Amino acid sequence: MALSPYAFYRSNVIFLIALICGVILPQGFQIGSILVLPALTITITITLLRFPRGFFRHIGSLLYSSIQGNAMNYIVSGNFIILAGAFLIHKQELWIGIVLVAAMPSSLEIILLGNLLRVEKNYIFTSLAGTYLGALLIVPLVGLCFLKYTHLNYWNITLLILGLIFLPLIISRLAIEKGWDKIIEKYEETTTDYSYFIIFYAITANSRNFLMNWSFDILFIALIAFGSTFLFYFMIRKIGFYLHEEENKTNFFILLGTMKNCGLAGGMALIVFSPEVAIPSLIFAVFTFIYMNWIKYRTRHITTLSNN
Numbered sequence: 001m002a003l004s005p006y007a008f009y010r011s012n013v014i015f016l017i018a019l020i021c022g023v024i025l026p027q028g029f030q031i032g033s034i035l036v037l038p039a040l041t042i043t044i045t046i047t048l049l050r051f052p053r054g055f056f057r058h059i060g061s062l063l064y065s066s067i068q069g070n071a072m073n074y075i076v077s078g079n080f081i082i083l084a085g086a087f088l089i090h091k092q093e094l095w096i097g098i099v100l101v102a103a104m105p106s107s108l109e110i111i112l113l114g115n116l117l118r119v120e121k122n123y124i125f126t127s128l129a130g131t132y133l134g135a136l137l138i139v140p141l142v143g144l145c146f147l148k149y150t151h152l153n154y155w156n157i158t159l160l161i162l163g164l165i166f167l168p169l170i171i172s173r174l175a176i177e178k179g180w181d182k183i184i185e186k187y188e189e190t191t192t193d194y195s196y197f198i199i200f201y202a203i204t205a206n207s208r209n210f211l212m213n214w215s216f217d218i219l220f221i222a223l224i225a226f227g228s229t230f231l232f233y234f235m236i237r238k239i240g241f242y243l244h245e246e247e248n249k250t251n252f253f254i255l256l257g258t259m260k261n262c263g264l265a266g267g268m269a270l271i272v273f274s275p276e277v278a279i280p281s282l283i284f285a286v287f288t289f290i291y292m293n294w295i296k297y298r299t300r301h302i303t304t305l306s307n308n
Helices: 007-024 026-048 059-088 092-103 110-116 121-146 154-178 181-212 216-242 247-258 262-272 275-307
Strands: none
Touching (some): 007 026, 007 110, 007 181, 059 216, 092 216, 092 275, 110 121, 110 247, 110 275, 121 154, 154 181, 181 262, 181 275, 216 247
């Protein structure tokens, strides 16, 4: 399925509308909480339809980039978020939210940014798939290690993760084998937009009242989000320059090391935990939104200067 040239612009507009509606018209928070799970499933399924036929049959040939993606997403980014949260966050609900963000796979938006930054498509697809499959192991392990004193139903969490990874995988592969993806492609943009809106509206509407009660924990979450995006961007770029890495390879590491699936973290918080647990995912989503647009502007500005 081809990516629309306006996909990046549309996702920006939908995200902003969802935030505004969640703040001004939060009355639909209960409906949003009910619809967030199917919306997440639809979004992930449509993204997987972009993976070529037979991709998951030969993933072993691209195992190296998958390992690199998991290392950047979990070992580098995830560990930073958890360690910073352990020292700075005191409220239990917000700490759980931070742990959820850290345990999430890479953002689906790296496909759009990967095209913009001219990163090898196979690297992006393989690393993205690797982080989602890695989440099957990482999420339960992170929960056992960092949330062991919290009363959690690990069975429900495991079932939820399986449903949000294996179910979209099975549906997407079946759709491609049967040729249904050609039919779905006609409604892809509209369906994605509605699902994207539901996810972030539900997170915003449910978190709204808690955000009004400002605390230093919220400020620290914002600082952690800033560090895991903008600061990591400059650090990874500096390391890539020092090691004489190619530009597209450095950009690959940047995308995998700076962007988490905040919508998935927020949706899990609403389904399994409580609305307050979704606050960190919302704050991270806002910083990721700003960060993505900054990368887009910076890349196009540099390209224009180079052409001139």
